[in-house]
Amino acid sequence: MTALTRAVRSELLKFFTTRLWWGLAIGVFASAAVFALLFGILYTSQSFLEQSGGGPFGGQVVADDVQIANTVYTAGLGVGYLLMLVIGVIQIGAEYRHRTVTSTFLTQPHRPRVMLGKVLALVLIAAAYGALSLVGSVLVGSVTLRARGAEAFPSAEVVRTLALSLLVLGLWALIGLGAGILIRNQVAALLITVGVAWIVEPLAGLAISAWDFGQHHIAPYLPSAATQAVLNGAQASADDVRLSWWGGAIALAAWAAAFALAGTVRVVRQDIS
């Protein structure tokens, strides 16, 4: 076994030997199923789609069949990617908090390799949780859509969205990993990352959108906005500027790479005491 394979195995063991993983597994599955049901009902209701000002931010909701299916199947991902962010923070934050990072670096003094091991392990963990999330959302969502007379699988594009949702989860975990290093206190790291991703960033996106240049050249590239582009769900309003799915994927990957790299650089230079 190569040193990298061993590093990945060790990271997976770290994740699956505390109770966190099954608590989060229940959360991921349940949120996927519940949101698929709610959105399945909401987006197939005529009054919701036609109602002027029905979108969360005042504009009219714009959605075709594909976007409706995408929205329903990825409804739980709003919670899912926050949970992956949490997992990413904890994968390194717990090592600082419980002072196991010493043992980790004694065992593998090559720190960039340890970090790469964490990155690969998080991608695998995200894929597993993503699959779990999709099982929940597609089971409940497709039944709901059919029951409401909508098409469950209007196009192959839906499958693309489902596959991409796994990628989205992995990238958010990497953002968490980087943030968990840059903010050394785990509790602070969790509060700040979730707060920023969930509240600050969407609000900042809105504020920036008031400015024309910002609306077209900054807001769409923010992580949450890029995530929406990748998943290609229903749009909150018609003048919502959104990247193409692949543009969103690249933007989100760039965020993930920037955080993971900044974290790695920091870790390599850090005194562990």
Add this chain to the structure above:
Amino acid sequence: MPSAGVSVEFSGLTKRFGSLTAVDDLTFTVEPGRVTGFLGPNGAGKTTTMRMLLGLVRPTAGTATIDGRAYAELDDPLAVVGAALEATDVHPGRTGRDHLRTIAAAAGIPDARVDELLELTGIPAFARKRAGGYSTGMKQRLALAQSLLGDPRLLVLDEPANGLDPEGIRWLRGFLRHLSHDQGKTVLVSSHLLQEVEQTVDDVVIIANGTLVRQGPMAELGGEPGAVVRTSDPAALARALGEALGEVASEPQDDGSLLVHSTDLKAIGDAALAAGLPVWELRRREADLEALFFELTEGRNRNLGEAV
């Protein structure tokens, strides 16, 4: 020997944190087949020195090498160095055994070796419970098991006796001597208490405020052992001893006793009898290491009182 020891060399090792010099130009060598005590008061820089040896803290200047190589250059570090450091812990939600498994996995060591060491350190049952409830002694044993995972040639233990019960300390003492004397491994043990390691170590390295104050074999630390004898006329006994034992120096002490630079109690007693002097007390005098240790490090502890 399959895993005989390595020699460890510290050369001009220095670490500054801002304006504080935690470790100041430290140079010494640790030899294989012996237990070396690394001593100094709390805050003397022991832990920082050990962490620099292990590649966890980057030295400001100087080097610390293991058979000539830095820790980060070792191909299979756990097979060369086993470390149990302070400020190292176990995730409270993970069992001790699983903690060792995560390390074993990263080092390519089979789980069977984990169980073997849990048996050896006497915690196989406890190690299957979550670490949140472990006592300090339990954690020390787990840390020792961890340090031995790769059957290392060098053991670096930071305050390993902290939190161990007397039976545990006794066991640890025997175990460290076995590893060094019988297996030829190198053992470096830090402590802030000299008496804690007095009976375990062969060599001592004493630091205070990050600088080396004394280094050498334990036996030579306190100078030559001697004998204390108390009699009615110390001057007469001193003369008698000089005649009977040849050139044996003796010094009268403040309390009226006589300090003899010999440990031959029988010869001293015979000389007193021959001179017709009563012997009120006759005992071997061991070096007062604790006093010496205090003297060496006294007034140098930067954590006490005003900085100079």
